[in-house]
Amino acid sequence: MKITIAKSLDDFYKQSAERIASKIIEKPKSIIGLSTGRTTGGIHKALVELYREKPFDTSQVTVFGLDEVTNISRECKASCYWLLLNQVVEPLGIPLSNFIMPDPFAKDLQRECRKFEDRVSNDNASDLQMLGIGENGHIGFNQPGTPFGSTTWISYLDDSLDERLRRENNIAPDVKMGGLTLGIKNIMWSKKIVLVASGKNKADIIEKALFGPVSEDVPASVLQLHPDCEAILDPEAAQQIVKHL
Template identity: 40%
Template sequence: MRIIIGENYRDMSRVAADMMASQIILKPESVIGLATGGTPIGFYKELVSLHNQGKFSFKQVKTFNLDEYYGLDKNNLQSYHYYMVENLFKHIDIDLNNINIPDGTAKDIEAECKSYEAKIKNAGGIDMQLLGIGINGHIGFNEPDIKFEAITHLVNLDEETIEANSRFFTSIEEVPRSAISMGIKTIMHAKKIILLASGNEKAKVIERMLNGPITPDLPASILQLHPDVTLIVDKEAGELIRE
């Protein structure tokens, strides 16, 4: 695993955006996996800036998002579909037909999950996957104890995750209790992975991910086995990383 420690949040965001831009420049038809949450916002700002400078185009790019809250319509202000439109899609030249996000209102969840997996496979697999990490070690919404062989599935969110995400809602009662998420197996099939982490509250989980046992108790620990992972952190999140 390659480790890059940025001077600050903007520095780490810029490094990650440069890597993603390079992927698209080298392969304009790249299939990109995208993440949401607080940490990637700076990354998206930097990526949009590079695009607006004429460095590259999204016209041939296909995107697949990691997850979506179950029960939220795509126009809901807290949906990840809305998040992606506001932070990336409305600022770039992507073909809207090439955007893929799980349908949080699907009546047949099993069919939706199977369909999402099929779309990824038919696109040729994900070339570069962006990840964040939860304080409990989840990637996507794959909470502790979820089997590593899981593919796209419906996840019941841990109370720790619900509490952490409540900062985006008016109250904790409004936070959905489940989500559709790419599984660990799906994530591990990505050819390249970028994992972002910011802030000292992520320092302990980053250290455990890097040096602890590979276990479903810490879902991100499986990344130790992936052949091409780049961990990009700011100084606070990387303060416990051993040289």
């Protein structure tokens, strides 16, 4: 695994954004998986700035979100669809027909999992998958204990994320949210993976994920086995791995 430690938080955002832009420029018809969250918001902002400074062709690229929160509207700002639409798809002029997300209100969520998986993996494995990481090591909504052989499935939100989404978006307590996510096996099919992490709260889990044993207790640790994976970290997230380098 390649490890890149940025000089600053701004440099972290810029370098991460450059990986996305470079892939689109290199392969205009590329399939790119994106993640949402507090870390990736800054990356997407930097990506839009790169695009505005020196526009590149986005008319043929396909973009999909790694996961989605079920049982909330796409108009809700907690929706991964809403975040990617407003942070990346519309600002970069990506055709809506090339933006793939699962339906959070599908009557048959298991069928929706299969449909989503068929569109973004297998023979159409993503050219680039951007990944964030949770403080417990989750990637997508693949929580600790998720089998490495898992494919697209209905997971759950960890308590801290559930609480934050409700607080920040006025989501009622009786709304039962879940997580429809590509599985770990789907993620590992990606041709290239970039794991991004910033902040001192990610330092412990980054050390476990990158230098600890490969274990389903730390889902992100499986990335050690991927043939083309890069971790991009800001100085705070990297503070506990310097001794390993």
